[in-house]
Amino acid sequence: MSRLVKLSSNAFYVKGRVNIGVVKIEGKLLLIDTGLDDDSARRALNLLKGLEGRLEAVINTHSHADHIGGNSFVARRTGVPIYAPEGEIPFIQNPLLEPALLYGGYPPPPLTKKLFMAKPSKARPLTSLEIGGLEIHRLPGHSPDMIGIAVGDVFYIADAVFPEGIVKKHKILYGFDPERMAESLRTLMRTDYKIYLPSHGSPTGEIEELIDLNLAAIENVKNKVLAVLEEGAKSTQTLIGDVLEGLGLKYEDPGMYMLNASALKGYLSWLTRNGKIICFVEKNIVMWALK
Ligand SMILES: [Zn+2]
Structure with missing residues (x-):
């Protein structure tokens, strides 16, 4: 059951699988993200009735479907503008780009479900939002141009940090x-707020430990890729399969497999940029090897 949780005198959130931030500034209400779908947006709008003030705008932290899925409902119901970081706007306005990015081509049906593809909505550049009292922090990596938003002592950190349960499971x-x-996690480590709210998790004052846990998870995957390549050159598919096996992961759903395969390809790019590995084509198969 969704409910509105108070974090400070002007910062709240709608607790859910994806938290939706609610900020009150000079009597104006702002939503930070809109959740997965119409239902999550409807619940958030209903909960706003418990606060004085009118909804003025929505800010999207990034363009993933579980954060923008309620945009079109909120826009239709209230007519308020939606603001987003510049690099995320193309994905919000043309949501097919998200599964296309994950897949590397026109996405198949397992990637066009609502978890990966939201309904389209119009978004304006965040730089054009004229409301004071918000601090915007750039936290790219999880998505190309993700931001976090701080209001007073409260920092909405979007998907920059995942809670322990998710880190251990996924x-x-x-x-x-x-x-x-990883750079954004280190940026976050240098901040000092009283309360940090990840989109998937509970508010915490102790973010350092969680940042370390997230950094260690990234390092672990990177090391697993290198360890698998110690055995010799591998094709992309074999490499991904071996890394998943090594991490003890198993997917039944092709969409979830493709999501994680896409994430692993990001590691291959990183290691190639750093000169740790190389890629080449052999018998029409892309191969990866230690340099
Ligand atoms: Zn996300």
């Missing part, structure tokens, strides 16, 4: 670019 933390994910 092992691969989905991200577009793991190198920049």
